[in-house]
Amino acid sequence: MPHDLAIAWRRPASMIAGRRLSRALVIALVALAVFALLLLADGKDPLRAYRDTLIYVFGNTYGFSELLVRMAPLLLTSVAVALPSRLGLINVGGEGQLYMGAWLATAGALGFSDLPAWQLLPLMTAMGFAGGALWALLPGILRAAKVVNETISTLLLNYVAPLIVSFFIFGPWRSAESSAYPQSPAFVAAARLPSLDGTRIHLGLLYGIVCLALYGLALSRTRWGLEVRAIGGNPEASLRLGIPVRTYMIAAMAVAGGIAGMAGMAEVSAIQGRLVGELSPGYGYVGFLVSWLAGGSALGILLMAFLFAVVSSIGDILQITQGVPYAVVNVLMAVILFIVLGQRKPMGAR
Amino acid sequence: MTTSFAAAVLSSSVVSGTSLLYATLGELVGERAGIVNLGLEGVMLIGASIGFAVCSTTGDPYFGVAAAAFGGMGAALLFGYIVIGRRANQLASGLTLLFFGFGVSALIGRPFIGASITGLPRLALPGVGAFDLLVWLAVPTAVLLWWLLFRTRWGLALRAVGEDPAAAFAAGRRPDVIQYQALAVGGLLGGIGGAHLALALALSWDEGLTAGRGFIAIALVIFARWNPLWAILGALVFGGAESLQLQLQARGAAVSPFLMSMIPYLLTLLVLVFWGLNRRSAAPAALGRNYFGVE
Numbered sequence: 001m002p003h004d005l006a007i008a009w010r011r012p013a014s015m016i017a018g019r020r021l022s023r024a025l026v027i028a029l030v031a032l033a034v035f036a037l038l039l040l041a042d043g044k045d046p047l048r049a050y051r052d053t054l055i056y057v058f059g060n061t062y063g064f065s066e067l068l069v070r071m072a073p074l075l076l077t078s079v080a081v082a083l084p085s086r087l088g089l090i091n092v093g094g095e096g097q098l099y100m101g102a103w104l105a106t107a108g109a110l111g112f113s114d115l116p117a118w119q120l121l122p123l124m125t126a127m128g129f130a131g132g133a134l135w136a137l138l139p140g141i142l143r144a145a146k147v148v149n150e151t152i153s154t155l156l157l158n159y160v161a162p163l164i165v166s167f168f169i170f171g172p173w174r175s176a177e178s179s180a181y182p183q184s185p186a187f188v189a190a191a192r193l194p195s196l197d198g199t200r201i202h203l204g205l206l207y208g209i210v211c212l213a214l215y216g217l218a219l220s221r222t223r224w225g226l227e228v229r230a231i232g233g234n235p236e237a238s239l240r241l242g243i244p245v246r247t248y249m250i251a252a253m254a255v256a257g258g259i260a261g262m263a264g265m266a267e268v269s270a271i272q273g274r275l276v277g278e279l280s281p282g283y284g285y286v287g288f289l290v291s292w293l294a295g296g297s298a299l300g301i302l303l304m305a306f307l308f309a310v311v312s313s314i315g316d317i318l319q320i321t322q323g324v325p326y327a328v329v330n331v332l333m334a335v336i337l338f339i340v341l342g343q344r345k346p347m348g349a350r
Numbered sequence: 351m352t353t354s355f356a357a358a359v360l361s362s363s364v365v366s367g368t369s370l371l372y373a374t375l376g377e378l379v380g381e382r383a384g385i386v387n388l389g390l391e392g393v394m395l396i397g398a399s400i401g402f403a404v405c406s407t408t409g410d411p412y413f414g415v416a417a418a419a420f421g422g423m424g425a426a427l428l429f430g431y432i433v434i435g436r437r438a439n440q441l442a443s444g445l446t447l448l449f450f451g452f453g454v455s456a457l458i459g460r461p462f463i464g465a466s467i468t469g470l471p472r473l474a475l476p477g478v479g480a481f482d483l484l485v486w487l488a489v490p491t492a493v494l495l496w497w498l499l500f501r502t503r504w505g506l507a508l509r510a511v512g513e514d515p516a517a518a519f520a521a522g523r524r525p526d527v528i529q530y531q532a533l534a535v536g537g538l539l540g541g542i543g544g545a546h547l548a549l550a551l552a553l554s555w556d557e558g559l560t561a562g563r564g565f566i567a568i569a570l571v572i573f574a575r576w577n578p579l580w581a582i583l584g585a586l587v588f589g590g591a592e593s594l595q596l597q598l599q600a601r602g603a604a605v606s607p608f609l610m611s612m613i614p615y616l617l618t619l620l621v622l623v624f625w626g627l628n629r630r631s632a633a634p635a636a637l638g639r640n641y642f643g644v645e
Binding site: 147151155160163164166328329342 | 388428431432436438439441442443445446447448449450452453454456457460557558561562565566568569572606608609611612615616618619622623626627
């Protein structure tokens with residue numbers, strides 16, 4: 001794949017304005033209708049599924065809190081895509097970066113379990129960040145040196161990271177207490193991110209919101225942001241202006257990977273309480289869709305992450321009430337994206 | 351022991367390389383026409399699930415392969431409509447196709463999890479070995495594709511569209527029609543690649559059966575320098591890496607199966623690095639760019 005492919009990466013204009021919002025609603029309705037037809041063809045009842053989802057998500061605080069639980073990793077993996085996209089880089093490796101963040105954070109939780117929480121949790125967060133950052137560093141360097149396109153390298157590494165996690169939970173870290181289900185030993189209480197009383201909403205949501213806010217502010221208010229946007233606009237001209245384009249590319253990939261790694265840290269620390277093999281139902285990939293649909297805008301990411309958290313609850317409901325595999329929710333996401341991609345104008349410049 | 355081991359590795363690398371070769375050829379045709387389909391993995395998944403479902407219900411594996419080929423073609427043409435008809439970004443559309451294929455194949459394959467099939471029958475050629483029909487046809491397909499691309503007017507037009515659609519248009523060709531044709535052929539081959547995986551290698555269905563082979567195939571196109579004949583070698587090498595680790599696992603090697611499962615992905619990355627370092631770009635010049643015509 002030639003490296004100038006990245007030029008083809010065009011950002012949709014920001015989708016926040018009112019007209020855009022109504023258009024987004026129409027798209028969502030059309031996508032839901034198409035998906036309903038597919039479910040009907042499979043002999044399922046789509047209307048019941050949608051009604052169940054509405055009741056589940058908005059009918060009680062538990063369902064809504066679960067929505068926010070899902071949003072936490074999505075916000076982080078979306079920022080992990082959005083940041084490099086501003087440079088014209090396509091980071092599709094959020095999934096692998098998330099797993100590596102979870103892996104290194106687990107190393108912290110198991111290795112320093114005698115530390116108090118106020119030391120252990122920041123350490124684990126930093127290690128989670130480092131795990132993801134290291135995983136994205138290699139594609140970043142290869143891209144900056146114009147050796148390998150970052151799209152394909154990040155995708156390939158997505159398949160390696162879960163194998164590393166599996167190697168550890170089947171091998172060195174295998175918990176003695178459960179022989180049937182491979183997983184690491186449970187984390188000590190100090191290694192668990194605090195959750196809101198009675199729910200599973202955890203501090204990871206705050207990580208997501210803070211990262212998103214920092215991303216938005218850094219891009220619009222700092223010199224770094226200006227230079228990043230300049231590189232995204234015209235890398236050649238930026239290089240001639242003396243902007244260190246390659247350094248920016250490597251740094252952006254590493255920071256992005258680190259942010260996705262924090263999502264992995266939050267999942268093991270707050271939700272699972274141990275390292276398990278099935279950490280993510282594709283948060284890394286969905287983050288790509290969220291960021292793409294939002295056009296990299298911070299507010300757009302917030303809205304789209306919420307939308308996709310709802311979509312993912314539809315998947316849960318379908319699985320529980322109608323025995324449809326969760327993976328089918330990918331079709332709904334794909335239909336939404338196909339419709340958006342198929343629109344000529346809002347997807348931005350020619 | 352060693353000769354039988356080598357023979358086992360060789361014969362199983364031919365079998366696992368076959369599915370990769372079909373998929374690589376499929377991606378290659380599209381890329382020669384200027385379209386990069388990152389959703390090849392999704393096309394393969396759709397092919398694998400349809401092939402398995404049809405084979406399991408009708409009991410005829412060839413019927414399954416045919417259905418998979420058309421399923422793959424359908425998925426590729428849907429992608430074609432988005433990127434050619436609606437001129438959407440190819441990379442984002444390709445990833446969307448990956449999601450689509452993952453979901454659709456999960457839905458198609460759901461009733462068949464745990465089902466078992468006999469798969470493609472082996473046809474013996476005296477003195478060479480016994481492989482299924484798709485294995486025997488793999489190399490001829492690559493040669494045929496090479497001939498089509500480099501020795502026919504259609505192939506010339508297709509490559510011209512991949513290099514410079516505007517020039518091809520000026521020469522009286524329809525870039526969009528040729529790209530649809532290329533994607534149709536590519537989807538057909540990708541679907542067959544997925545079917546071979548389900549009907550000759552796995553003999554069962556599970557979500558995400560292809561496990562990243564679509565992405566390895568995309569990398570193999572770069573390895574093959576967009577030439578079908580080199581793709582044969584690439585598929586054999588990567589089929590070899592995969593079968594070596596499977597044979598080692600089967601013989602109880604002391605290395606963790608998880609570490610060995612990484613080999614194909616890491617080897618792919620390594621090859622890409624090596625190729626990238628001494629690069630004489632053979633990529634079609636207009637790869638990944640949309641052609642907006644002369645409206």
